[in-house]
Amino acid sequence: MHPNKLGWLLLAPTMLILFLFGVVPFFYVIWVSFHQWNPFAADPSMIFNWASNYRQLVFDAQFMASLGVTLAFVFFAVLSELVIGYLLAQAFMKDFPGKAFFRTIHTLPLIMAPIIVGSIWKLMTTPSIGIIPSLLDSWFGYNLNIGQSAMAAFITTVVMDIWHWTPLVTLSLIAALVSLPADPFEQAQIDGANKRQIFWHITLPMIRPAIIATVFIRLMDAMRTVDEVLMLTGGGPGSATRYVGVHIFKEVFPRTNYGYGSAISVIVLYLTIVVCWLLYVGLIAPRNTKKG
Amino acid sequence: MSFISKLGVSVIALAVSATAVSAESSNAAFWAEAGKAYQGVTLHGVTESTPPSNYVKDVLAPEFEKLTGIRVDIETTSWDQMYDKAIKDMEAGTGIYDMVYIEQDIIYAYLSRNFLVDTTQLLKDNPALKAPTYDEANFTTFANYFRGENGDLFGIPMEAFIKVYLYRTDLFNDPEVQAAFKEKTGRDLKPATTHAEYTEIAEFFTQWGKDHGGDLWGTTAQAHTGHAASWYEYFESIAPTFGVYNWGIDANNNYAATVANGGQMNSDAAKAAMKYWLHLRDIAPPESVQSTWTEVATTFAAGRAAQGLVYGENAAWIASDESKSRVVGKVGVAMPPMEAGVMADAESGKGYVGYYDGGAFGLPITSKNKEAAMLFLQFIAQDEVQADWALAGSRITNNATYDDPKVQELDAKLNGYFTMLRDQGKLFAGAPPYPFHAQLREATAPIFYQILTGAIDPDKGLDMMAEKSEEELKALGYRK
Known part of the structure; x- marks a missing residue:
């Protein structure tokens, strides 16, 4: 058999699965987004309504508010994870007693399902039984109630996301850091460069591909966060943590507004691609241009 | 009491006991016989994780399997997830579930979409399926919430409070x-x-x-x-x-x-x-x-x-x-x-x-095991299994349950909750x-x-x- 044919044959099962469970549903969602479809309406059938759903969402204050808080959530969560993840990665590059133990403990949140993470944080933040309100009250006299305070709820969801996903960033950056050659660092030290200069001019540029890949992954994940937040706050108080993922969930499942929910999903996918593209243009393209 | 009278009472007591034992064994025989046609079948149900549902999963399903040989897997999950799974299954027609929990407030939506099997009609069409211990007349009036316009039952009441x-x-x-x-x-x-x-x-x-x-x-x-x-x-x-x-x-x-x-x-x-x-x-x-x-x-x-x-x-x-x-x-x-x-x-x-809250188990029209599922639904609707279920989940769906001594004992501990449910339940909706x-x-x-x-x-x-x-x-x- 011709090597090319064998290659295609071996790839065929994966491509078939991707086509059935990735490509087909994607185009189906696009198709549904051009319909008015609620199976519990007086007329439960799909009614083609051109781009009405897309027009509607531009004027949907709830969706716009949801998009705003999502972007804020993504910004604070991903940036914090990057900074903390890098610091932890640097810490784990050094030897200290119990390093292996701490590295294992620190990665444990990664293996937890988001719904479990949400449940744990709900227990930890519920007034009267949660350890976090109890400690904040005894240490600072601060009354944490995420069912009441929009800001507290927002910050708690960000902190929960940081707790859950920083280990991923740490692991990626450790992998990048251990693969760095020693020569440039030795030369920089011989030339008298200080730690800040070494970080800024050598470490950061060399691990930039790893940072960008990690940011892309986290950004896409954070944009579609649902389970944890739904379990922790239900999107509340009010709409303070009704991120687009939660908004889509509530539109599509309980409200069974399939057409409109699909339109929102498509737009959110488009926005995620745009944000990633902007990052690409801002961080990678200039460097490639300089190289060229 | 004279010897003759004592003898008479003893004979009557023995006769009553014998009748009860005989009825019990004939019931057991019915379930064993009815289950023969469905050996190897596994029924799947989805419900909210509540005390009454957990009792179905942990007690009634294993008992039913022991009697009939039909395995029953009940998935207990959160309220939101339960609806998500049930509706998606029935909407897409995948037929994963043979029983879905129907909360009283969703029944009208399900009926409007023809999601559910008419259980009254199913038993009329399949008289051999009808368990001797199952009777719609056993239910309290709460069952009326699950009747269609034709008066037939589209959900078997499993909890009411x-x-x-x-x-x-x-x-x-x-x-x-x-x-x-x-x-x-x-x-x-x-x-x-x-x-x-x-x-x-x-x-x-x-x-x-x-x-x-x-x-x-x-x-x-x-x-x-x-x-x-x-x-x-x-x-x-x-x-x-x-x-x-x-x-x-x-x-x-x-x-x-x-x-x-x-x-x-x-x-x-x-x-x-x-x-x-x-x-x-x-x-x-x-x-x-x-x-x-x-x-x-x-x-x-x-x-x-x-x-x-x-x-x-x-x-x-x-x-x-x-x-x-x-x-x-x-x-x-x-x-x-x-x-x-x-x-x-x-x-x-x-x-x-x-x-007046509560729910029933419905049989999705998309189920691939309707008859076997109907057997299980009848099993959980018998007067015989209700009392312990009431103790576990403070729910009553059958009239006879109120008279059970165990239920009356709990009612006293509850300061008359069950009595209120029976006598004043009609004032709730x-x-x-x-x-x-x-x-x-x-x-x-x-x-x-x-x-x-x-x-x-x-x-x-x-x-x-x-x-x-x-x-x-x-x-x-x-x-x-």
């Missing part, structure tokens, strides 16, 4: 508390019958908790600021006691919700109900703004509230399970407080005093027969949550909700 007013008998009967209450209010401390009384008691106990340094508040509140549980507490438990029924929507008047169009959702009574409830929320334990139905029961069981409206499914374990509850033996049951005229409305059938239940709730919930956070004034918020309801009903095609 009323949302009751629970209060702490130890506190209400404490002479020191009674004296303090009398001194402060000038009246005797007893369960409230009006909203004014309830508020007065709640304020008193919240202050009492503050003064005495204990974790005690005057009332519970199911007031989550991002979960539908709060929406339900207001519309199904609070607003009706102010005379606002069926969510304030007039189905006979083109589904009007606004007062301007003939509805009640933003009426003065609805607004008074909202302010009353928000005030209670403010003097309830701090976790109330994160409480759904489960957490309210937990709060009460932890001894953190002197009184509250609690779903009946939790009444049994709160009153009797020492491993979970700190108020065992200290729980009283009463009718919810209400405005004047509401009781008269309830008695005449024009209104109701609170929520389930959700209105709307096929757009979740759709309307989710359309208005964002505004409702903003009322709870204080971002929107309650009066203005109810005006907005009433307008949004009409807009949504128009979009769904129900309002012309």
